Amino acid sequence: MKYAEEYRDPEIARRLIAGIRQESRKRVRLMEVCGTHTMTIFRSGIRSVLPETIYLLSGPGCPVCVTDQSEIDAFIEIARTGGVTTATFGDLIRVPGTGSSLERERAAGADVRVVYSALDALAMARKHPDRRVVFLGVGFETTAPTIAAAVSAARDGGLSNFSVFSSHKRVMPALASLMEMDIRIDGFLLPGHVSLVIGAEAYRPLFDRHRCPMVIAGFEPGDVLAAIHRLVRQIESGRPDLENAYPRAVTAGGNRKAQALMASVFTPADAVWRGMGRIPESGLALRDGFEAFDARRIFGITLKDAPAPAGCLCGEVITGRSTPPECRLFRKACTPAHPVGPCMVSSEGTCAAYYRYHPETGDTGKDRS
Incomplete structure (x- = not known):
């Protein structure tokens, strides 16, 4: 378990916590952008050991959670x-x-299958040439x-019954949009997985523009605590910086092969985010030349305005404007068994994390500063 157990060491965690408590004086609001960070923070009890000066916000880092209601409806239209x-x-x-879900459509007879990767879907298309996958x-x-690799393989193999409905999102435009919203964010814990692909320097233009402290973090408790410690030092010293606290995985330039593959198939496009609206060039659409694999074009799907479920605050939760306990549906009408919004469904959702790990004390978790 090299590069994992070391970052779960209780003694290292204690030293990091002591350093944070000793150095933190200003009241700050730090946002973890990644849903995996959110789960690590809750599962490890990190919130409970931080000083009262530090308040953690959960950001738009859960891909299922940020998928807009209009896109979910489009998926259901495809399934039908x-x-x-x-x-x-x-x-x-x-x-x-x-009015439905993919699960309900499957129960009604639609052929909806769970896969672990796009390559699984590609193999399915090869195996069943009579079906459009x-x-x-x-x-x-x-x-x-x-x-992108699956789409390229389908084109190279002449596979005509495979397509992709691209609802991908790009992190950088979303962060830039957050900085323009009326939300106080004093520092960012940047996502490790995304950073592995795009590279640490991809955040440089955003940092140079806003001078907001930023630290790329790994996913073990020690990783998160170390990143918080670095953010505290930046804020207390008045010297904001862009730091990479996950150098065992993230480089300055990122994964060039992955970037090139992605760019060969996809191009930036406007996208709608739950709770954030339409953000220019924050999505990925299939490039010209890949029309035969673009499900939106093949099935003539256009996104139709669709309001969020009545009373659901998922959009506010993923932008740090509300906490799950502030939603009147939380733990009542909305539970993991009967979710109303995606934040309760996803394994990286903030509502799911609160439901599983946050005690029912009546405390909303709302920042009082």
Whole structure:
């Protein structure tokens, strides 16, 4: 377990916590952008050991959670099409759309299958040439290269019954949009997985513009605590910086092969984010030349405005404007068994993390500063 056990060492954690407590004086709001960070923070009890000066916000780092209601409805429309096999990651299947879900459509007879990668869907298309297999491409720059590889393989192999509905999102435009919103963010814990692909220096233009402290973090408790410690030092010293606290995985330039593969198949496009609206060039669309594998074009799908479920605060939660306990549906109408919004469905969702790990004390978790 090299590069994992070392970052779970209780003694190292104690030293980091002591350093944070000793140095933190200003009241700050730090946002973890990645859903995996959110789960690590809750599962490890990191919030409970931080001083009262530090408040952690959960940001738009859960790919299923940021998928807009209009996109969920489009996925359901695809699933209802005759002769189509809809392939999807597991978390997406239970997200409620306006009037149904992929899970309900499957129960009603639609051919909806859970896969672990786009390559699984590609293999399915090869095995069943009589079926049109549509893979629902949801995720950030972390998963986009593997989906690009599947599209390239389908084109090179002359596979005509495979397509992708691209709902990918790009992290950088979303962070830039957050900085323009009326949300106080004093520092960012940047996502390790995305950073592995795009590289640490991809954040440089955003940092240079806003001078907001930023630290790329890994996913073990020691990683997160070390990143928080670095952010505290930057803030207390008045010297904001862009730091890479995950050098065992993230380089300055990122994974050039993955970037090239992604760019060969996808091009930046405007995208709609739950809770954030339309953000220019924050999505990925299939390039010209890949029309035969673009499910949006093949099935003539256009996104239709769709309001979020009544009373659901997922959009506010993923932008740090609300906490799950502030939602009147949380733990009542909305539970993991009967989710109303995607933040309760996804394994990286903030509502799911609060439900599983946050005690029912009546405390909303709202920042009082």
